[in-house]
Amino acid sequence: MTNPRLTLDGVSCVLPDGSTLFSNLSEQFDHRPTGLVGRNGCGKTLLARILAGQREPSAGRCTRSGSVYYVPQQVSRADGRSVADLANVRTALDALERIAAGIAQPGDFETVGNRWDLRQRFHAELERAGLERLHPDTPAGVLSGGEATRVALIGAFVSAADFLILDEPTNHLDGPSRRALLEQLRHWPNGLLVISHDRRLLDGMARIVELSASGLRSYGGGHAFYAQRKAEERESASRQLEQARIERERGERALRDQRERQDRRQARGRRHGQEANQAKILLDRQKQRAETSHGKLQRQHAAERERLDRDVRKAWHAVEDEISIVLHEPAVMSAQKRVAELDAVALPFLPPSACEVDLILGGRQRVGVVGPNGSGKSTLLRLLAGQVEPLVGRREVHVPAAYLDQQLAHLDPRESAIEHLLRVAGNTAQSTLRTWLAQLGLDAARIGLPCGELSGGERLKAALACALYADLPARLLLLDEPSNHLDLPSLQALEATLRSYRGALLVASHDEAFLDGLALTDRLRATAQGWRLEPW
Incomplete structure (x- = not known):
């Protein structure tokens, strides 16, 4: 179809508790590649599902000209699912097999359409994504999060859909996979709507549409133009x-x-x-x-x-949505010549060519840890945090360190932010801690809620507060993919927070735009030949 369209006409969404998520949305999405942005919780995913026909609006109407293919943010790898199921090609592949065997069932030819080379194309796309070891019957449970996302995206590209809707497609993807996705999207010939906080991805869009409490607003151009406006x-x-x-x-x-x-x-x-x-x-x-x-x-x-x-x-x-961050710096955050040393350390769980690392980290050094999925970035951070032991070599950390993993697993979902903070900062008055949390962007209404009820950005702020405002504040901060699942304003606020941090910093991320905003001094790169420390 040469001119696919998705049209919203007075669309509203009311949640089961009776609250209205958004109302009276009217907009048209056409052949122009479009990025959909907005605060976490504003309803982007629900709107995407309405556009894809997976959910009916509470009021209004959504019309579609042509077929729509939707890739959700979380790709299920439940037991019993295969690679073909993740890519949504199982039904078509089975129909092709029956047709080839001369036992076609009613509807098989309609299912296949003109995709007679689907099996070959699917295998070629797996090879291009570096997943040539997989085949359609490979159990989905053996895949990593990044691999499952890549398989789901392959299903979108071989679908021949008139319109693609992708929800946070770069989450869990490493740098090479992100660049490959951007290249594929540049050549996608049909309609495209991408929900994302990835600024590099959004810069490739022809326009940005923002969803907020006041409705939908369209901005011409990519993210750079949107940010300027x-x-x-x-x-x-x-x-x-x-x-x-x-x-x-x-x-x-x-x-x-x-x-x-x-x-x-x-x-x-x-x-x-x-x-x-x-x-x-x-x-x-x-x-x-x-x-x-x-x-x-x-x-x-x-x-x-x-x-x-x-x-x-x-x-x-008009201005209250902006996130203002003030980071209270502990008085003891003075510079130190060396805060950590790794001497001929061999990381566990990695092949010999990638496991050995030497590193001397200074008190004000700020390092971005980069490399493909599975290269050992998380293992390196966990080793510095003392959570895993080196196979050989010497590890010394001379200052208090805090490790924030991707799931922020050290936060008990049943306890509130203020309860967590009081446990590690007993020498500071509760009123002072509440003030510092407010300056960090956690207001009084949120700090008393169980952490399991907070958004990803709020939980990250609570974890940062526990690391920085403890009686022994962290002078070495180890962050593993902290930008995942954050909306654009929260990302920019996190960048501002980390820029003002005066201790040593190691942050692993695939988001180059995020890393560029942290005023880093060095890049620690995982390569096939080993770890390389380079100036940023």
């Missing part, structure tokens, strides 16, 4: 907020002056009436008129104050 909007909104506050202050001052003038007039009227020895009935009428006038003025003032407050609230809503 958002910065201009924030600056304009900040100016409007400041102007609204000035107007409110000026208005309240005028209201006070007006009330004081009326009070003085009433006082003079009372004194004049008493001095003129007027009759009581006249004095009562004057008093009644004064009270009526005073009540009217009070109502006018109340209405004017509400208008001034409403203008400020309206201006504030």
Whole structure:
């Protein structure tokens, strides 16, 4: 189909608890590659499922011209599923086998369509993705998260769909796989909608559509253009907020002056009436008129104050979504010549060519750990954290270290952020800890919730707080893919937080744009010939 379209007409989504996630969305998605962005929890995935026809809207209508193929954010590797099931080609492959054997069933030819070379194309795509060892019947359970994602994406590319909808497709993909995906998307000939926080991926889109509480808003161009327009909007909104506050202050001052003038007039009227020895009935009428006038003025003032407050609230809503981070630095965060050393260390679980590493880490050194999936990045961080032992060699860590794994497994989902923090920071007053959490972006309403109910970004902030605000604060921070599952504003806030951290930092990530935002000093690269430390 040369002009595929997905059309939303007044679409709303109401959750089972009765709350409205989004309402009255009207938009058209056409052949232009489009990135869908928005805060975590705003409903991007539910909107994608509505567009794909997997969920009906609570109100409104979604129409589709052509076939739609949807790849979810989490690819299931449940028992019994195979590689062919992950790629959604099992039904077509079985139909091809029956046709070839002369035992075709009704519907087999329709299932195959014009994909007579599907088996060959599927195998070629597996080879191109470096997964040539797999075949359609390989159990999905033996695949890593990155491999399962690549297989699901292969299914999308061999589907011949008129429209692809991909939900966070670069999560779990290493650098080479991300670059390969970007290249494939550049050559995809049909409609494309990508939900992502990957700025490199979004820069390849023809437009960005943002989902927020106020609805959908379209921005022409890729992420760079979108970021520029958002910065201009924030600056304009900040100016409007400041102007609204000035107007409110000026208005309240005028209201006070007006009330004081009326009070003085009433006082003079009372004194004049008493001095003129007027009759009581006249004095009562004057008093009644004064009270009526005073009540009217009070109502006018109340209405004017509400208008001034409403203008400020309206201006504030335009900027309140921005995440502001203030990192409280412990006083003991002084520089140290060496914080950690690895001397001829052999990492476990890796082939001999990739396991040996030598590293001397200084007190203010900031290192990005990069390499393909399975190259040992997580193992290296765990070894520095003391969670695994080297096969041979010497490991020394001279300062308190904190390791934040991809699942933040050290956070008990039943306990709140403040409970976790109080356990490691008993020498600091609870009021102070609450202030520091608020400065880190966790407000009072959230810090008391069980960590299992927090978003990924909120849990990451809680983990950072426990590492940095403990009685013995971490002077070596080890982070494993901290940007996974964060929305764009949370990513930028995390970048700002880590840039202000004055200790030593090792962060493993496949997101080059995220790493570029951390003011790193070095790159520790895992290669087939071993580990290489290079200037960033």
